[in-house]
Amino acid sequence: MTTRRVLVTGGAGFIGSTVADSVLADGWSVTVLDSLVTGKRAQVPAGASFVEADIRSKAAADCIRDGNFDVVCHLAAQIDVRKSVTDPAFDVDVNVGGSVNLMSAVHATGRKTRMIFASTGGAVYGDFVAPPNIETYPKDPESPYGIAKFATELYLAYYARVHKLDYIALRFANVYGPRQDPHGEAGVVAIFCQRIIDGKALTVFGDGGQTRDYVFVGDVARAHVLAAKRETIPAGRVDDRAFNLGTAKETSVVELAQILMKGAKKEVPLNHAEARAGEQRRSVVSIDKAKAGLGWAPEVSIEEGLRRTYDWFANR
Numbered sequence: 001m002t003t004r005r006v007l008v009t010g011g012a013g014f015i016g017s018t019v020a021d022s023v024l025a026d027g028w029s030v031t032v033l034d035s036l037v038t039g040k041r042a043q044v045p046a047g048a049s050f051v052e053a054d055i056r057s058k059a060a061a062d063c064i065r066d067g068n069f070d071v072v073c074h075l076a077a078q079i080d081v082r083k084s085v086t087d088p089a090f091d092v093d094v095n096v097g098g099s100v101n102l103m104s105a106v107h108a109t110g111r112k113t114r115m116i117f118a119s120t121g122g123a124v125y126g127d128f129v130a131p132p133n134i135e136t137y138p139k140d141p142e143s144p145y146g147i148a149k150f151a152t153e154l155y156l157a158y159y160a161r162v163h164k165l166d167y168i169a170l171r172f173a174n175v176y177g178p179r180q181d182p183h184g185e186a187g188v189v190a191i192f193c194q195r196i197i198d199g200k201a202l203t204v205f206g207d208g209g210q211t212r213d214y215v216f217v218g219d220v221a222r223a224h225v226l227a228a229k230r231e232t233i234p235a236g237r238v239d240d241r242a243f244n245l246g247t248a249k250e251t252s253v254v255e256l257a258q259i260l261m262k263g264a265k266k267e268v269p270l271n272h273a274e275a276r277a278g279e280q281r282r283s284v285v286s287i288d289k290a291k292a293g294l295g296w297a298p299e300v301s302i303e304e305g306l307r308r309t310y311d312w313f314a315n316r
């Protein structure tokens with residue numbers, strides 16, 4: 001069998017570099033494209049080639065034109081939800097503009113390339129529905145970041161219907177694990193790990209009962225390999241090609257702190273600060289569709305995943 005070729009945008013970042021590791025281990029030829037705005041060159045796996053470029057640039061489009069890629073895993077993004085609130089124009093420029101630049105480059109090749117897009121299951125469904133959130137639930141994002149992610153899915157669905165682009169959108173819940181950054185959607189894990197290591201108190205906003213669906217990065221990376229190999233899904237409605245990736249389990253901030261401290265065998269105080277205005281109370285996704293449609297289910301428990309994450313921060 002000929003080696004298949006994959007481009008991983010954002011492959012110098014937390015999730016993208018783990019995806020690059022997984023596709024390499026599966027025998028693919030891997031190219032990473034990243035502007036290194038937050039990513040680190042050292043995180044690009046040794047077996048991958050590297051292109052330093054912005055996803056909004058002609059250089060990125062040229063990389064796709066010349067790369068003969070079978071799959072483009074698109075993870076490069078402005079990932080900071082709060083930055084999207086203070087500077088929505090920048091967020092839309094990178095997250096929608098950059099993504100459309102890549103789609104249009106893929107379309108221009110005339111080649112059958114599958115795009116796998118890193119969307120969000122934590123920031124698109126909003127607060128009008130009762131979790132667990134199912135792919136077909138209404139989308140009412142509470143941030144410009146969530147709007148840009150869903151807008152990109154709408155562009156992909158348009159390209160699929162009108163231009164026969166092949167794609168799958170993976171809507172990640174809150175992804176945590178080694179290499180993670182404190183600014184991402186599961187940033188609390190990175191912040192708590194560092195504070196426990198430093199022996200400092202953890203700050204919990206409000207009563208700490210707000211829940212999230214924390215999914216381990218290795219499980220998310222494995223889903224990309226499965227999505228890369230799956231049969232094409234016929235073009236239809238935007239949700240038809242979207243799959244939530246999570247655990248379908250809710251963990252509160254207080255529980256998260258307790259599991260981390262137990263794994264670390266170290267106790268620090270928990271301080272409560274004023275609840276943050278507008279913070280979502282519950283967030284958890286249904287993963288039935290990913291189980292049935294991708295043959296995927298998370299394998300790493302939160303206890304195991306948090307222990308591995310803590311160890312990574314402790315040994316950095």
Ligand SMILES: NC(=O)c1ccc[n+]([C@@H]2O[C@H](COP(=O)([O-])OP(=O)(O)OC[C@H]3O[C@@H](n4cnc5c(N)ncnc54)[C@H](O)[C@@H]3O)[C@@H](O)[C@H]2O)c1
Pocket residue numbers: 009010011012013014015016033034035036037038039040053054055056074075076077078079094098118119120121122171172173174175176181184185186
């Ligand atoms: N972390 C989560 O919980 C989570 C949840 C849902 C979706 N996502 C999505 O997963 C993807 C990866 O997120 P992450 O947590 O690994 O973040 P990350 O910041 O570690 O990775 C993003 C990478 O994209 C690169 N990048 C940013 N802007 C770029 C640009 N204009 N051109 C080229 N490269 C650029 C950065 O240098 C970085 O390496 C993002 O699309 C993010 O929105 C993450």
